[in-house]
Structures are given as structure tokens and as C-alpha cells.
């Protein structure tokens with residue numbers, strides 16, 4: 001298949017009561033692994049990459065690898081810019097063929113966040129691409145960014161924010177955290193309140209470490225997408241680390257890379273199956 005448009009992927013998910021995992025990639029190996037894992041599970045989801053991780057390559061290269069990774073698959077898979085940090089990155093990803101975009105302006109003052117999200121939505125909607133925006137802030141470590149202060153999403157701000165930005169999906173802060181250093185404490189009643197007032201489906205960042213029973217509960221309240229980064233990255237690093245622990249002269253990159261693809265793929269398959277068990 002070709003990479004699937006984010007609007008179509010969300011429609012497919014709603015119709016089948018799926019929640020879509022968005023798995024963070026960094027490189028060629030993880031990109032193939034994510035596509036393989038979703039295909040083996042035959043469950044839809046996204047390959048995604050953040051602005052921060054695009055430093056290793058660029059949108060065009062990642063999109064080319066993703067297209068190659070999904071071309072023999074019959075499972076709907078999209079390609080998403082995660083935590084898009086600049087309008088330049090947004091334009092480069094749209095140009096490269098990404099099928100879904102997140103603009104992360106949640107660190108800006110409220111009015112600037114709205115303006116940046118609206119600018120991005122107006123641009124991406126010309127190309128029929130959905131836009132994810134974030135209201136609130138997560139604690140934890142997202143690659144190089146450490147955020148100490150949690151700022152849970154205020155339900156009273158949701159309707160206006162969605163209306164004024166034109167976003168198609170909303171990333172929220174309800175006790176979810178980035179990374180593996182903190183334990184997520186998901187506030188389901190808050191999610192239910194947000195779902196009541198949101199006209200768009202909801203996204204949970206910081207999927208690593210959230211128990212499956214909590215995710216199944218969140219599916220009842222508008223959850224359409226859940227992001228996983230650390231759980232997959234750990235599998236990649238573990239593959240090389242375990243070999244090095246045994247042999248400090250280890251240098252068989254091809255076999256370790258193939259093993260890393262297998263390990264990350266198995267984790268992706270495990271996670272997408274787990275979140276859609278119920």
C-alpha cells in the first residue's frame with residue numbers, strides 16, 4: 001500500500017473501534033521495524049518522527065524509507081510529523097509526503113500557540129492533511145526536552161482552542177508523561193470532561209508505561225491515537241547493549257541491526273495488539 005492519509009486512517013480506526021499507535025522512529029532500522037510490526041499484527045497505525053529526530057536525516061529520506069517499508073503491506077499505515085517544532089519542518093514534511101502533522105507550540109503563550117497552530121492547519125488543509133495540536137503540557141523527558149512542570153489540559157479552554165486553531169486532533173495532558181522516568185497517573189474523569197467538550201478526537205502522548213487496562217478505558221472517551229517512543233527505543237538500544245556487554249569487540253553491525261529491527265518490530269506488534277485487544 002501507499003502511505004495512508006491521516007483523515008482516512010482515523011476514519012478506518014473509528015469504524016473498527018481501533019486506537020491508532022504512533023510509533024516514533026529515528027532511523028532506517030526503526031522505520032522498517034515499525035512497518036513490519038504493524039503489518040504482522042495487521043492493525044493500523046503511524047510511523048512518526050519528531051523534529052528533534054529529523055536532525056539525523058531529513059523528511060525526504062524518512063518519507064522515502066517509509067514508502068519503501070509499507071509498499072508490500074496491506075495494513076493501513078500513515079507517516080506523521082511528531083512534535084513539529086517549526087513551520088519549516090511542517091512544510092518540508094508536507095512536501096516529502098507525510099500524511100499527518102503535529103504542530104507543537106504548547107510551549108508558547110496561549111495566543112501564540114493558537115496562531116501557530118492555525119497557520120499550520122490552514123497550510124496542511126490545502127493538502128488534505130490533518131493537524132494535531134497540543135493544549136496543556138506533559139511532564140517528563142521527550143528526547144532532549146525535559147519538562148518539569150505539568151500543566152493539565154483545562155476542559156474550559158478546549159472548545160475555543162479547537163475552534164480557533166482548526167486542528168483535527170487534540171493532544172492533551174491528563175497525567176500522561178513523556179519518557180520512562182516518571183509513572184503516568186491518568187486522570188480518566190478529566191479525560192471524560194475533555195471528551196464531552198471536544199469536537200475532535202484525542203491523542204495521548206507518553207504511551208510507554210501506561211497499563212493496557214487504562215488505555216482500554218481511555219478508548220471510551222474519544223482516544224484515537226496514542227504515541228509510543230521510549231518502549232521502542234529501549235528495544236533498539238538493548239539489542240546493541242547486550243551484545244557489547246558480552247563482547248567489547250563487538251562490531252557485527254549488520255547482524256545487530258537486523259536483530260534490532262526484529263526486536264523493535266516485535267515490540268510494535270505487541271503494543272498495537274495490546275491496545276486493540278478490547
Ligand code: G3H
Pocket residue numbers: 024082083177178179180204205206207208227228229230231
Ligand atoms: O511524542 C512521542 C511520545 O509522546 C513518546 O512518549 O516515550 O513516553 O512513549 P513515550
Ligand code: ZN
Pocket residue numbers: 083142178205206227
Ligand atoms: Zn510526545
